[in-house]
Amino acid sequence: MEDSIFTKIIKGEVPCHKIYEDERTIAFLTIQPFAEGHTLVVPKKQVDHLWDLDDEEYLNLLAVAKKVALHLREVSGKDRVGMTVKGFDVPHAHIHLVPINRGDGVSLDQNDLPITPNDELTVVAAKYRMQ
Numbered sequence: 001m002e003d004s005i006f007t008k009i010i011k012g013e014v015p016c017h018k019i020y021e022d023e024r025t026i027a028f029l030t031i032q033p034f035a036e037g038h039t040l041v042v043p044k045k046q047v048d049h050l051w052d053l054d055d056e057e058y059l060n061l062l063a064v065a066k067k068v069a070l071h072l073r074e075v076s077g078k079d080r081v082g083m084t085v086k087g088f089d090v091p092h093a094h095i096h097l098v099p100i101n102r103g104d105g106v107s108l109d110q111n112d113l114p115i116t117p118n119d120e121l122t123v124v125a126a127k128y129r130m131q
Contacts, residue, residue, distance in 0.1 A: 082098045
C-alpha cells in the first residue's frame with residue numbers, strides 16, 4: 001500500500017501544523033479549514049476506512065478526538081466543536097473537528113474551500129497547540 005499524505009506527515013516527510021501527538025495518534029490543522037481551528041485527528045496506523053480500525057485503535061482515536069475537541073472549544077470560545085467523518089479525500093481514516101457556533105453554516109463540501117496560507121496556519125497552530 002502506498003503511503004497516504006497523512007502517513008507522509010506522520011513520518012515527517014511532509015510538514016504540518018501539529019496541535020497534538022501521542023504514540024498512536026496525531027492531530028493537525030487542515031490546509032482547507034471550514035473555520036479557524038479546524039483540525040484533523042488521524043491514527044498513525046494507516047487504515048483506509050474508519051470502520052476498519054480494530055476496536056482498540058478506534059476507541060483510542062475517539063478518545064483523542066474528544067480530548068482535542070474539548071481543547072478546541074476552550075481556546076476558540078465557540079459554543080461547539082462539530083465532528084464529521086467524510087472518508088473520501090484521503091485513503092487514511094481521520095476525523096474532522098471544527099469549532100463552531102450555532103448558525104455558522106459549516107458546509108461539508110471541502111472541495112470549494114481555498115488553501116489557507118502557511119503563515120496564517122502557523123499563527124493559528126500556535127494558538128491551538130496542546131502542551
